[in-house]
Amino acid sequence: MDTPTMRPVDVVIAAARGFLGDRLSTNATVREQHSHGEDSSPPTLPDAVAFVETTEEVSRLLALCNRHGVPVVPFGAGTSLEGHVNPVRQGISLDLSRMTAILEVHAEDMDCLVEPGVTRQQLNDHLRDQGLFFPVDPGSHCTLGGMVATRASGTNAVRYGTMRENVLGLEVVLADGRVIETGGRTRKAANGYDLTRLFIGSEGTLGVVTRVRLRLHGIPEAMSSAVVQFETLEGAVRSTIEVMQMGIPVARIELLDDDMMEAAIAYSKLEHLQPRTTLFLEFHGTEAGVQEQAATVEAITAGHGGAGFRWATDPSERAKLWKARHDSYWAGVAWKPGHKALTTDVCVPISRLAEAILGAKSDAKELGHATCIVGHVGDGNFHQMVLYDPSVPGALERAWDMDKRIVARGLDLGGTCSGEHGIGLGKREFLEREHGPEALAVMRSLKATLDPNGILNPGKMFRN
């Protein structure tokens, strides 16, 4: 088969058919589905899509691609917002979404072992009867493998941490097909280099994750929510700082700005609320504990112009509130009919958050963009949705320019270009500015060590 006229990728496709059969697809529709995520970058078609089902298949495929210098782009649920799954240099899209086995649950140790295509919903449905849950919640139907790759977090991270804190170990296939296990089942260890965290957030550029060992948490005895509205954005941020300093273990503390509230009130029928800066809170603990937390937070917010503190223990009212928060992306899009949204992802030290958000709002005004903001404010992370009309030439480019301004200000304030969405394609230009040339050189040297032929998700994270 291997004739001099065949392209390397065709050699790989022919050979991979030998062990994947029909699960190696060159169908146009399948390739199109694997040409992009939920990002705003241009799509690129992969040459083929491999629907793998076992670690061994991943290993054989990677060894093959490595031998022939063919790019491999891991693909999970396709929910990336930063172009991680776009095969910009074509090659093979490695679809792990069929690896959905929950292999082990250790209730006493509160850990589990899953395949990378398991979604957090699937896992939490499976765990519920045992009184356990996995807390990291990016708010999309993503896979746990993808969440490892992007170091995902979300609304619960303020209390439970991100993927960085909630992954105990991994099985990883390296570029040349070798399979390693990292980490282990213990809650802590001082046992050599932290390979687990080297792969978490490496965006598919250092290896392919084929198993994930997660730390679980007990479902709290009581959960309650609250909502409180502010005269000023600073009041909401100052309240958050005080809540964090007092060590109140809020499970969620989310900010919606006045624009986002206007959109959410219309979309999610929250007529009892005003279009003003608002905090949505969730408390986990004992019955008495959540009551005490809510009372303390109410007192703190009242001191910073918070009004109409509304505490909800009723599950249906809680569910409505958090559904509105989760639907804020759709509310934002519906707010300006015919528009699409570019979602930004800056994270700053919390003391600089008001400045970062007010600056972003003032930029939007100056540049004539409609935007709405939601923030994981306890972590200093916010997303400004920049709404643009895709039928207007240059509108997307103008939205990107707005994003660059927001990121630049975030970096000036001691922040990072990405709180949780990752670098992918969209943030590559900021990586050197954020870390400096020497640290970037170290990252590149690690990439060269683990993927000497540059086959793993090439073109991502680094600009070349």
Next chain:
Amino acid sequence: MDTPTMRPVDVVIAAARGFLGDRLSTNATVREQHSHGEDSSPPTLPDAVAFVETTEEVSRLLALCNRHGVPVVPFGAGTSLEGHVNPVRQGISLDLSRMTAILEVHAEDMDCLVEPGVTRQQLNDHLRDQGLFFPVDPGSHCTLGGMVATRASGTNAVRYGTMRENVLGLEVVLADGRVIETGGRTRKAANGYDLTRLFIGSEGTLGVVTRVRLRLHGIPEAMSSAVVQFETLEGAVRSTIEVMQMGIPVARIELLDDDMMEAAIAYSKLEHLQPRTTLFLEFHGTEAGVQEQAATVEAITAGHGGAGFRWATDPSERAKLWKARHDSYWAGVAWKPGHKALTTDVCVPISRLAEAILGAKSDAKELGHATCIVGHVGDGNFHQMVLYDPSVPGALERAWDMDKRIVARGLDLGGTCSGEHGIGLGKREFLEREHGPEALAVMRSLKATLDPNGILNPGKMFRN
């Protein structure tokens, strides 16, 4: 100066004198002080000791040593238990203990930036007035740089995490003298490879830490302690599992076995307690919260044969209890006059902890060792002090053999060879067994990439 007859290390010493002056010492007493830590491995004299005061000095010295292939062994407070600071291949002992500046404290963001020679006591004394503290507490007078290097933890880790979770970023000098900054000031980030965690726990083999950015916590409104004694070891462990599953945010949960209690009662005058398996607990929170936690834990322990639950809110009673826990090493040594202690450090999934400890106690009995056990039981980590008489030939070797048995059993139970003390010299033989040859090869390739001449703490972590 650089004549063909000079040894490379003499060239380095002569050149380093040029910028360190008297702070480059070849004094015999100084070298002896830097020949070992608090470990049980044979000491080795370094050729010289460099008392550095700035990052630039570290950078110049490393560049020099790298050029001449001279080993560099970072040294902080010398409290390592695994031989990390022993210069087994001689060269330069790099003493960072004079770099004691607390450079920044950001109370609103709850972070700070310190030099590596700052001890946790110094930092906590400095922070107290601002209502903040740094929780990681290995129970020795160690430096924060050393704690980074060994991924330290201790009694508070069950609630606040280890160094892995409490370091935001680092300044690191690489083997060739380049200086990089890793991480940043935000609580989370998805911004490239996690270099911070690559250096945490790397035991001075990948770079020298010259600045540490730490995450701080608010001093809780209320703190209280409790002590409860058990009929059986299993009862104490089962109580702990239940406390963890219920998500009770205990700040400390420490186990002392019957032997350790016998030693502690004598040493710390705890006459009101019995020589039986005991849990020491600490609760942090609001006044009402700690009361609720204590009541719940009392009920749980009562269900597993716990008796005499004694709750202490009085600061002096709390202090006496925790001093006794912190002094347990000395209590153990005093228990068998003339003996020394080899301290083991296994960590297992908590469901296997009773088995691990009972097995270790049975080994001790079989082999005729006097031992006492303390455990960070919420994390599945325990230390068995193997007491030996140094005047008896072969006694230390027999203690090491006992350690190896305990570690082997820990690994068989799904655990790790080191919960918090690190690999150093003592645990090198277990690293491959724990991670497998492929993962160890990846660790070695990272070492070769970042330290191609092998000058950084050679002979540690890996056997060659």
